[in-house]
Amino acid sequence: MPEREKENKLSSNSMLFFTQTNARLPQSEDKAGFGIRISLELGVQLFYLPNDGKPGVLNFLAFDYQTVVDQGKNLHRLAVKFENTGEINKDGYVRFELTNKETGEEIKIKPVPIAIMPKDFQWVYYTMEKELLPGxxxxxxxxxxxxxxxxxxxxRDIHVEK
Incomplete structure (x- = not known):
């Protein structure tokens, strides 16, 4: 059992699957048709969160910047690593902002939704759609x-090269 699962004995996470079973069709002597059958399977994620679970906090562990080349374009990727110290799962948003130190131009980026389990950590990546000016x-x-x-x-201070 992973170390972080041993620490958290209060909350749990499981999956419940519902599977459709089709009734058996009577055998007929008429063999016309394609004979296609469609079945459905549905999975539901279940969380058990008792009232006495400690909420804890979300903490940043790292903030990274990388330049990624895709189809000849330099794309800029921001990444953050964070942890949930609590005993209950949390959801929320990571918001990124960039400010050019020379011009004062602010670039606000659409919030990225997050969901994290108790006593866990996670990386969130955001690749910008447009190139940044050097600076x-x-x-x-x-x-x-x-x-x-x-x-x-x-x-984080970010240096963007040509």
Whole structure:
């Protein structure tokens, strides 16, 4: 059993599957038709979160920047690693902002939804759709798990080359 699962004995996560079974068709002497049957399987993820679970906090562990080349274009990728120290699962958003230190231009990026299990960590990646002008930028990542939790902020100086 992984170490982080041993630590958290309160909450649990499982899957419940429902499978459709088709009634058997009577054998007929008429063999016309394609004989296609369609079945459906549905999976539901179940979370058990007792009331006495400690909420904990979300913390940033790392903030990374990389240039990725795709079809001859330099794409800029931001990545953050964060952890959930609590005994209940959390969801929320990671918001990224970039500010050009020379021009003051702000680039706001659409929030990335997150969901994290208790006592776990996770990486969130965001690849920007447009190229950044060369220069110095201040990258800011904001971790927002809702009104019951404090916002967490991480900053990183980013140097973009030609």
């Amino acid at each position: 110095e930028y201040l990258g800011v990542a904001i971790l927002d798990a809702g009104e019951n939790y404090n916002l967490k902020v991480a900053e």
